[in-house]
Amino acid sequence: MERKGGRIVFSSFFTKLITFIISVYIIRVISKEEYGFLVYAITIIAFIAPFKGFGIYQGLLRYGSISQSQQLKKYYFNRILFKGLLFSLILILLLIALSPFIISNVKNSFLYLIILSFQLVTLLVIDTISIYARLVGLNKLYADISNYNNLLLLAFAIPFTYFFGSWGYVFALILAPLFYSIYLIYKLNLFNYNKELQPEHKTIDFLSYGFYMSLGGMLSQLLFAVDVILIGNMVKDAELIAQYKTSNIIPFSLLVLPVAIINTNYVELAQKALNNKKEVWNYYLNYLKIMSVICVVVLLLFYFFSNDMLRIFGKEYQNDNNLMFIFSIGVVGALLFRNPLGNILSVIGWPKINAFFSLIILVINVIAGVYFINLYGVIGAAYTTVALMWLSGILSLGAFIYFLNKK
Secondary structure: OOOOHHHHHHHHHHHHHHHHHHHHHHHHHOOHHHHHHHHHHHHHHHHHHHHHHHHHHHHHHHHHHOOOOHHHHHHHHHHHHHHHHHHHHHHHHHHHHHHHHHOOOOHHHHHHHHHHOOHHHHHHHHHHHHHHHHHOOOHHHHHHHHHHHHHHHHHHHHHHHHHHOHHHHHHHHHHHHHHHHHHHHHHOOOOOOOOOOOOOOOHHHHHHHHHHHHHHHHHHHHHHOHHHHHHHHHOOOHHHHHHHHHHHHHHHHOOHHHHHHHHHOHHHHHHHHHHOHHHHHHHHHHHHHHHHHHHHHHHHHHHHHHHHHHHHHOHHHOOOOOHHHHHHHHHHHHHHHHHHHHHHHHHOOOHHHHHHHHHHHHHHHHHHHHHHHHHHOHHHHHHHHHHHHHHHHHHHHHHHHHHHHOO
């Protein structure tokens, strides 16, 4: 079976490119203050998103990967999708109930948060379909789903934002994956499956694995959300939120690299981890050889050209006090350790370890964030984020070495 790995890597970069184009357009079309309110709501949804469906869809990737029956994989897809939709609706109700408290200091983000919460449903459907494509070896389809979904988002976001401002972008984020998911379900005939099959794994297995994996993903995402939330609640300045977010868009876009590479080999690595740990170690060493060179280029690029890059977003976003370069230092730590090893720990079936590390980082993040924002403002938030990106990677490296030496 041809893995089409190069297509998946290209798809990851293409996704980031489309996201970047949309971001530049949105930032230029709406006011800096309005963008700050929108970013605050989007940031909250972004860190909750890995927990959509209470994470049950993540279990599909794990247990579907080790299942040898194609029919059983389709059976799992249907069972997980419908249970995930139910769990996502419960999560949306909880979020709506808590939203007045979540945005108490940035009240203009309230309606954004309420409407964007429905992304938890549309994203669950498209992500579950993508996982199914990987399970049955359709890596070309997996890549195409990401490509076409983002192209559709671009096609929606540009005119919607032009005519309806920030609200147009909000509805584009919800409707694009919804329409494309409906198309894929009927095109692939995904609801036609053998309902009489006897599953090898119970729903609780999917939910348990997915819960911890998504909890780890959600807590990990908080590394990129806590700073924005703290700035919003402590500084209470929408324009500073906008500036902070704009300065990390380009460097954080590079974090797609390890995800793209490991996604290409996820199923293969999951199988190797059961039988040959040395191959997993060699895989990571080869990754480091390539990524080390890339990281040197990244640091040089942002050191010399950060201010020039910010011109893309408009004059009002220039002179960010070296925020972009500061973020690039954290990105290097994530590229070398945090992101690849976090994904490898998930591949080998250790999502609880990821969740535990993420919880530790979250606690430190809140305490250190409050302290350094009080001292240095948004620069303090950036210092905290960068330091914790490195610390998170070192913790993951320790766990990986323990796995390799564990009999």
